Amino acid sequence: MCAMRPEPVHEPGPGGPGDPGTLASQPPRQGGSHPDAPGRPEYQGWKAVLTAEEIRRALTRIAHEILERTHGGEGIVLLGIPTRGVYLARRLGARIGEFEDVPAPVGSLDVTLHRDDLRLRPARALQRTQVPPDGVDGKTVVLVDDVLFSGRTIRAALDALNDLGRPRAVQLAVLVDRGHRELPIRADYVGKNLPTAYREKVRVQLAEIDGADSVLLGEGDR
Amino acid sequence: MKRHLISAGDLNRDDAVLILDTAEELASVEGRAAIKKLPTLRGLTVVNLFYEDSTRTRTSFEAAAKRLSADVINFSAKGSSVAKGESLKDTALTLEAMGADAVVIRHPASGAPRRLTNWVSGRVVNAGDGTHEHPTQALLDAFTIRQRLGGLRGSGADRRGQALDGIRVTIVGDVLHSRVARSNVLLLSTLGAQVTLVAPPTLMPYAVETWPCRAGYDLDAELRKSDVVMMLRVQQERMSAAFFPTVREYRRRYGLDVGRMALLPEHAIVMHPGPMNRGVEIAAEVADSGRSTVVQQVANGVTVRMAVLYLMLGGAAGGAA
Numbered sequence: 001m002c003a004m005r006p007e008p009v010h011e012p013g014p015g016g017p018g019d020p021g022t023l024a025s026q027p028p029r030q031g032g033s034h035p036d037a038p039g040r041p042e043y044q045g046w047k048a049v050l051t052a053e054e055i056r057r058a059l060t061r062i063a064h065e066i067l068e069r070t071h072g073g074e075g076i077v078l079l080g081i082p083t084r085g086v087y088l089a090r091r092l093g094a095r096i097g098e099f100e101d102v103p104a105p106v107g108s109l110d111v112t113l114h115r116d117d118l119r120l121r122p123a124r125a126l127q128r129t130q131v132p133p134d135g136v137d138g139k140t141v142v143l144v145d146d147v148l149f150s151g152r153t154i155r156a157a158l159d160a161l162n163d164l165g166r167p168r169a170v171q172l173a174v175l176v177d178r179g180h181r182e183l184p185i186r187a188d189y190v191g192k193n194l195p196t197a198y199r200e201k202v203r204v205q206l207a208e209i210d211g212a213d214s215v216l217l218g219e220g221d222r
Numbered sequence: 223m224k225r226h227l228i229s230a231g232d233l234n235r236d237d238a239v240l241i242l243d244t245a246e247e248l249a250s251v252e253g254r255a256a257i258k259k260l261p262t263l264r265g266l267t268v269v270n271l272f273y274e275d276s277t278r279t280r281t282s283f284e285a286a287a288k289r290l291s292a293d294v295i296n297f298s299a300k301g302s303s304v305a306k307g308e309s310l311k312d313t314a315l316t317l318e319a320m321g322a323d324a325v326v327i328r329h330p331a332s333g334a335p336r337r338l339t340n341w342v343s344g345r346v347v348n349a350g351d352g353t354h355e356h357p358t359q360a361l362l363d364a365f366t367i368r369q370r371l372g373g374l375r376g377s378g379a380d381r382r383g384q385a386l387d388g389i390r391v392t393i394v395g396d397v398l399h400s401r402v403a404r405s406n407v408l409l410l411s412t413l414g415a416q417v418t419l420v421a422p423p424t425l426m427p428y429a430v431e432t433w434p435c436r437a438g439y440d441l442d443a444e445l446r447k448s449d450v451v452m453m454l455r456v457q458q459e460r461m462s463a464a465f466f467p468t469v470r471e472y473r474r475r476y477g478l479d480v481g482r483m484a485l486l487p488e489h490a491i492v493m494h495p496g497p498m499n500r501g502v503e504i505a506a507e508v509a510d511s512g513r514s515t516v517v518q519q520v521a522n523g524v525t526v527r528m529a530v531l532y533l534m535l536g537g538a539a540g541g542a543a
Contacts, residue, residue, distance in 0.1 A: 113262045113532075114260070114261060114262070118535075119536075122536045125240055126247035129247070129254075163260075
């Protein structure tokens with residue numbers, strides 16, 4: 001049966017890394033320590049690399065950067081990629097509304113139907129796509145996702161966006177950039193650059209659905 | 223979800239709700255996108271294998287597959303080797319050799335799609351077999367009911383994840399020959415609806431008491447407590463005997479006319495799987511009224527079939543599912 005909601009784990013998958021996958025057994029990682037996370041609490045094999053407070057600060061900074069880069073947020077539309085990108089987009093939108101008196105329309109963009117791995121794994125449940133009433137034509141669209149990995153999700157998002165209209169420009173904001181790109185895609189706004197081994201997993205937890213905010217890094221095996 | 227869709231009974235409640243939710247999202251994509259084509263099934267081949275005449279089901283499956291960018295091969299018994307006497311098995315082996323990822327089959331013999339699953343490696347979708355089942359029709363009917371009545375029992379605008387709990391559906395007419403009725407009884411009861419069949423005793427199937435529904439013979443009494451009334455086509459072509467004295471008598475006892483429609487509760491809707499015999503089971507005024515969902519059912523057919531093809535063909539290249 002198809003997964004009702006993608007697992008919040010970013011690990012290599014058969015159709016290209018970056019797809020949310022299951023916690024299937026994988027060979028142990030070949031070593032490597034993380035200078036970014038010294039002395040962080042560790043539990044059940046997961047190491048916290050961003051705390052709730054750090055996530056809050058990163059989002060605040062990204063909101064300021066978006067305003068700076070788009071000259072006060074003129075004509076921007078924030079589109080979150082389900083599941084967690086949508087919550088991040090809403091938080092960014094709320095913050096931009098606080099900083100400037102410009103409303104920042106927020107929507108969601110499901111990329112499932114545009115993925116390149118449908119033939120390799122069971123079909124997933126579709127998530128909601130909601131475009132603000134003014135649409136995306138002529139707007140500066142900021143795509144928002146939790147983790148940037150292979151870049152395949154963003155490629156699918158660009159295709160999905162193409163079917164919705166013709167934005168003036170498209171930018172990308174991510175909470176975590178974990179590297180290992182397989183496509184020529186980069187983020188315009190990054191909450192944290194997180195060097196990882198390919199087999200490691202990054203898990204973003206958000207208060208809206210996971211109860212608390214944190215970014216966790218896990219070993220390849222568990 | 224199972225590998226093939228042969229019977230509405232193959233679907234459990236979660237599968238059925240997932241299909242309806244997927245269709246809901248696809249419908250919103252359809253309504254919004256400037257380009258009505260999704261790349262999802264690019265490179266996959268869907269064969270429409272039709273041994274029986276059909277307008278809406280075949281074109282609906284064809285439109286669904288094409289909007290997901292699949293390659294579609296239409297095969298109808300007329301004008302093919304079937305006319306020269308080729309068997310279903312040999313036709314199936316031919317299709318298999320051509321590499322069909324999914325076969326949509328309509329056949330006059332009940333059970334033909336089940337047989338087909340033994341001979342092809344692709345997915346098989348039953349588009350109507352004899353008097354057995356027509357599961358995608360039941361899915362689109364369930365989708366239409368949810369669309370029209372979903373907000374009826376609280377929880378407002380968001381229909382996602384909802385089933386049809388407590389909705390009272392009355393299916394009226396030629397139940398005996400109706401694959402639509404069989405599939406609907408199974409699917410709607412899986413989704414929690416209360417289904418009642420009303421038919422002349424001669425057109426009520428044998429052992430109907432073992433079905434997950436009630437059976438009744440008094441249409442007027444049932445109409446008063448129905449949220450949905452589904453009229454079935456009188457299938458003259460499958461009737462080898464006289465099941466009722468005259469069309470006129472059938473119409474008076476089991477046809478839905480304006481007077482009967484007035485017995486329905488305010489919110490109730492009238493459905494018909496088509497093609498309609500206007501003036502027999504349904505009066506023209508009823509078919510064209512605001513309560514009739516006939517046109518909406520056809521439109522929903524495409525999105526529901528897109529959802530079925532998408533969910534069944536996911537992982538098709540991997541083989542295992």
